[in-house]
Amino acid sequence: MLHVEDERNTRLMVKDLLGGAPVTLVQVGSAEEGLATLEREAFDLTLLDWTLPGLDGGRFLEAVRDHGRAGRVVVLTAVGTLERAREAMRAGAYDFMVKPVDPDALLDLVDKAARSVALLDQAGRAGPAVAQAPAGVVGRRLAGPAGEAIIGHSPEVRDLRARLELVATSDASVLIVGESGTGKELVARALHEASGRHRGRLVVVNCAAVPDTLFEAELFGHRKGAFTGASADRPGLVELAHQGTLFLDEVGELAPVSQAKLLRVLQERRVRRVGDTKDQPVDLRVIAATNRDLEQEVDRGAFRQDLLYRLDVVRIEVPPLRERKADLPELLDHFLRLHAAAYDRPAPAIDDATLRELLAFDWPGNIRELENAAKRLVLLGPVAGLAELRRRRGHASGPVAAVTPSPRPADGAVRPLDDVVREATRGAILAALAAVGGSRTNAAQLLGVSRKTLFNKMRELGIQEETHWS
Numbered sequence: 001m002l003h004v005e006d007e008r009n010t011r012l013m014v015k016d017l018l019g020g021a022p023v024t025l026v027q028v029g030s031a032e033e034g035l036a037t038l039e040r041e042a043f044d045l046t047l048l049d050w051t052l053p054g055l056d057g058g059r060f061l062e063a064v065r066d067h068g069r070a071g072r073v074v075v076l077t078a079v080g081t082l083e084r085a086r087e088a089m090r091a092g093a094y095d096f097m098v099k100p101v102d103p104d105a106l107l108d109l110v111d112k113a114a115r116s117v118a119l120l121d122q123a124g125r126a127g128p129a130v131a132q133a134p135a136g137v138v139g140r141r142l143a144g145p146a147g148e149a150i151i152g153h154s155p156e157v158r159d160l161r162a163r164l165e166l167v168a169t170s171d172a173s174v175l176i177v178g179e180s181g182t183g184k185e186l187v188a189r190a191l192h193e194a195s196g197r198h199r200g201r202l203v204v205v206n207c208a209a210v211p212d213t214l215f216e217a218e219l220f221g222h223r224k225g226a227f228t229g230a231s232a233d234r235p236g237l238v239e240l241a242h243q244g245t246l247f248l249d250e251v252g253e254l255a256p257v258s259q260a261k262l263l264r265v266l267q268e269r270r271v272r273r274v275g276d277t278k279d280q281p282v283d284l285r286v287i288a289a290t291n292r293d294l295e296q297e298v299d300r301g302a303f304r305q306d307l308l309y310r311l312d313v314v315r316i317e318v319p320p321l322r323e324r325k326a327d328l329p330e331l332l333d334h335f336l337r338l339h340a341a342a343y344d345r346p347a348p349a350i351d352d353a354t355l356r357e358l359l360a361f362d363w364p365g366n367i368r369e370l371e372n373a374a375k376r377l378v379l380l381g382p383v384a385g386l387a388e389l390r391r392r393r394g395h396a397s398g399p400v401a402a403v404t405p406s407p408r409p410a411d412g413a414v415r416p417l418d419d420v421v422r423e424a425t426r427g428a429i430l431a432a433l434a435a436v437g438g439s440r441t442n443a444a445q446l447l448g449v450s451r452k453t454l455f456n457k458m459r460e461l462g463i464q465e466e467t468h469w470s
Contacts, residue, residue: 003047005027031059104452145223167316180394195285203244236271249288351446430463
């Protein structure tokens with residue numbers, strides 16, 4: 001872990017706190033020293049003081065965004081500077097902590113990062129494709145817009161990460177398929193950021209939003225005077241992606257005439273502006289995405305088979321949320337923190353009954369629908385936010401009741417109340433920890449208690465000593 005902090009006392013506190021933790025700690029006193037350190041080695045976690053002399057936290061985040069060697073960046077901010085915390089989240093920080101640092105919260109954060117790295121290792125981090133990757137790829141890959149990680153540890157997400165690792169550093173064309181709202185653009189950005197083209201542009205083309213009559217001018221550009229209103233030379237989106245990546249979102253929406261023009265560019269890697277007489281070479285990687293079954297579109301004559309062959313060199317399928325429900329608590333926690341910071345509001349605590357109800361939904365809108373639900377929970381509060389979600393989904397029933405042990409066994413004997421309470425408490429804590437992957441901070445929020453209360457109960461019930469979280 002890299003710790004960038006100009007206050008000596010804070011550095012000593014963090015060093016003492018992490019002395020017994022299985023983590024290698026490197027501490028520096030300025031952002032400039034931090035950037036120099038990242039030139040020499042990569043880290044999975046960076047603890048960054050936002051207010052630094054010289055280069056501040058925001059400029060530090062800008063400097064590390066391209067190579068990603070800082071890993072997950074957690075910003076430290078003083079009390080009363082929540083606006084800066086929101087800026088940090090928008091600039092790409094994974095999370096923020098308020099000074100003075102809560103030791104338990106920091107240890108929990110380090111534990112969570114270590115588990116995340118271990119799971120990524122299991123997904124194929126040490127494979128041949130990674131071993132040959134250029135320096136900095138390990139820290140940079142799988143980062144979405146503003147460093148947003150591909151969240152989740154379910155088998156489906158581990159398989160997705162493993163496939164991304166295999167193809168990210170190549171120049172092969174990739175077709176990303178999946179339902180609307182599953183995060184196909186996030187996957188495309190992860191591929192671009194992990195590739196050798198990460199210093200070039202990722203140019204996003206929403207094929208469904210480009211009218212057929214403007215497709216050629218938008219993608220290929222035009223010369224001055226080529227048509228009415230063409231008052232100057234203008235490069236097209238394909239040219240802008242030179243030495244970078246062209247992402248064709250919703251490619252299945254292209255009209256046949258536009259498909260033919262695109263195919264020529266992909267075959268020849270040359271583009272001609274409207275009104276020009278000469279072609280220009282372009283060097284780019286192509287990633288496409290669709291929620292359509294393109295094979296069926298080919299069968300009915302709506303999509304060119306030769307274009308499909310060009311795009312579908314490697315296929316990556318993004319699973320719908322209903323097939324990766326194990327990731328929902330972590331995704332929900334991420335969106336709650338993100339929008340709480342954006343709206344300068346506290347992240348609401350989600351109780352077990354609410355989480356069970358959210359897990360029971362089928363989420364046809366996938367992660368996009370979950371994010372919108374999290375935003376409503378932040379703005380309206382858990383009760384009103386969940387009621388609004390039920391109304392939109394047509395659920396008239398109340399929250400799903402938590403399953404608790406009955407105080408009267410089948411044989412009719414009455415059990416002591418203390419035993420019933422102890423068993424129910426233990427079951428609730430274990431269920432909460434399992435739901436959030438072992439994060440004690442998130443489990444406390446899920447249970448609606450403080451971290452201190454949760455820790456005391458875990459010690460009382462012996463959970464820490466006998467439970468090991470992967």
